[in-house]
Structure formats: structure tokens, C-alpha cells
Amino acid sequence: MIFDINQFINKHVTRRPQSMFLQDIEENRTELSQKIQGKSVLVIGGAGSIGSSFIKAVLPFKPSVLVVADINENALAELTRDLRSTKDMYIPDDYAPYPMDFASDVFRRMFRSRGGFDIIGNFSAHKHVRSEKDIYSVEALLQNNVLHAKLLLDLMAEFPPEEYFCVSTDKAANPVNIMGASKRIMEDLIFSYSDKFPVKTARFANVAFSNGSLPAGFLERIRKLQPISAPSDVKRYFVSPEESGQICMLACMLGADREIFFPRLEKEQMMTFDKIAEALLLEHGYTILPCPSDGEAVDKAEALKQGSLFYPVHFSPSNTSGEKPYEEFYTESESVDFKRFHALGVVGGKGIPDRQKLQVLLEALDKAFEKEQTTKEDVVAIIKSYLPNFEHIETGKSLDSKM
Secondary structure (H helix, E strand, O other), X not given: OOOOHHHHHHHHHOOOOOOOOHHHHHHOHHHHHHHHOOOEEEEEOOOOHHHHHHHHHHHHHOOOEEEEEOXXXXXXXXXXXXXXXXXXXXXXXXXXXXXXXXXXHHHHHHHHHOOOOOEEEEOOOOOOHHHHOOHHHHHHHHHHHHHHHHHHHHHHHHOOOOEEEEEXXXXXXXXXXXXXXXXXXXXHHHHOOOOOOOEEEEOOOEEOOXXXXXXXXXXXXXXXXXXXXXXXXXXXXXXXXXXHHHHHHHHHHHOOOOEEEEEOOOHXXXXXXXXXXXXXXXXXXXXXXXXXXXXXXXXHHHHHHHOOOEEEEEEEOOOOOOOOOOOOOOOOOOEEEOOOOOOEEEEEOOOOOOHHHHHHHXXXXXXXXXXXXXXXXXXXXXXXXXXXXXXXXXXOOOHHHOO
């Protein structure tokens, strides 16, 4: 059978026939063109789901330079093949995909040799709640999302861009996990440089079937004839891959300094992962076979290899650390503008954060990671000293213990 993932997302996940941002793009097309055409663009983490979608949103406005840096060499190759294989896709003559770490010396040499860039988008991030299972995974997460982000900011200060965008997450609003808290800190960190160059960010929903996401995992399970497991009680907002790139482009190019964009979605548009899995299996011609455990689902999946059309699933309430039962894009204390755009809300009125307080936090994290005896709980306490309202949900269980 021919399965169109984008059509499935529009019908069963976002339940929108087209992008929710089309009207905002059309009404601002002239300004977008003026800000992008002929400019040099650097996209960090550009081979990922959101970064590559950002690139596809920007290219129609004809930048003169596109440099993409990503540590995933295979994904960079696929990005290039995808762009080159797309009909009428504009690609500048100066297009350079580099498999390199943005915190590396070679990246800094490349950056300085080009004299910086006009537009910079940073999509390099640890984005999964499962990335905080122990002290080592927590350190890797905070290095990437916070400490290395500061190295990039210091580098950009040498050659200030016209626009800088760094992707945040809805989990930064009232965070309950270290990943969300790291992004909340990242917002303060980039805003602390806003007197040197314009900085903007966006908090948005789950990107449907993005790389590494649970729905993308459903497709892999079906391809391998393996059972599907999902939480039955975790509600999430979803945007399509196309929409994810568009909201970042709109925030980057149209946002004012220190503004946070988010999609205007209603609570009834939330989806649970088990419902997405059910719709996906039905679309593939299977009948749902509920199982009481992961183990039983694995056993019954053997029948799929003999042609069974009864697909074993295990749906259960979430019991892992850092899982929020619902999502929110802004807090009660934040000023929000719902009038400027049709499909976007904007958090504004943010002042420049206290740089000294931020420096104390970063130094505390550095010192903690230098000690072999530092624990995950120690790091949570350090973060809480900076974000007093941070309430970490700890159950002692990680998503890596589940299918």
C-alpha cells in the first residue's frame, strides 16, 4: 500500500488540511523577502526535523548563502539529496553542509573565516525527556542546551548577526523535567545577549513524526513487525513538520528582540499517543489487539511474521520521571499578545535577565560536572536555586525501561 505520512498527519494528528501559518506568511511575504533575500544563513542542527523544515521555509525567499552544521553526517547527506530532488526548490550557489559540532574548534574557524552570518538559527538540542536518566545524560543535555549555547553566543558577539533564533519548547513553561528547565534557562541565556544582537525563540508543540519521536517509532515498529507501546494519558499539542519550520521562520524574521512565539492551539486539539497509534494501525489495515503488558505484546507480535492482521499494543498510564500530563505555552506571569498574528501568540515584555545570576548558575553547573560524585539530585537543586518554581517530577523510572 502507498502510505502518505503528510496526508495522515493532516487527517489524524493536526486535523488541518493545510498549514495553520499560511495566512501569516502570505500577509508578511514582502517583509520576509526583504529580510531574507540575498542574506547569508547559518542553520545549526539543520539536518534534524525542525532545522530541515526551517531551511525549507527560508529557501523560497532566496538567501545568497546557506551553511548547515550538524553532527549527523548521514542526515546531512539526506537533507542535501532531499533539497536537490525537490522540484523548483531554490538552493543558493553557496550551499555548504558541514558535519561538525557547533562547540568545536573547526566550527569556530569556519564561522570566523566567513565573517559571521546575517541570519542564524540554532536547532541543536537535546529534546527528549528520556535524556535525563542519570547524571551523565543530564550533563550531556545541559552541556548542549546551555553551556555550549553560551560558547556560540560569545562567538556570535564577535560578528553580530541581523537575526538570531534558538528553538525552545513548550516544556519551558512551568518545567517539570530537566530538559524543559534547560530550555527555560536557555531563554534567559540568549536574552542576556539581546543588547549585542536581536534574539528570538519559539515554544511549540510536538512535531508530528519528527526524528526520534514516539509516533516516528510507531512507523519503525510497524516496519519491523514489532509491538507498539504508548502512554494512554499524556496529552500533547501537535504541529506538522512543515508548520514547525514555518513558526521558527516567522519568529526569527518577524519577532522583536526577546520575544517568544507559540502556535495558537486550543485544548481540544490535544492528542494522546495511543489514539495516534490506533489510527496509524487502522490506516495500515490492522485490527488493534490490546495487551496488558509490554512482554505479552512482544510475544503476540510473533504472529505478525506469519501474516496476522491483529496488531498487539500495550497502552498504559505514564509513570516515568519528568512527564507532564498536559502542555502549556506561557505562564500566568507572562505578557501575551494574541492580536498581531492570526495563528501565533507572542510572549513579550521580557527584560534583559540578570547576567550575574546567570553566571553564578553556569559556574555552579561547571563545578558540579567536574566532580565525580555529583548526582542528578544535586543538579536539580542547582537548577532550582535559579528557577525557584522548578518542580521536578521524579518517579525513579526512565522511558528507556519501556518499549
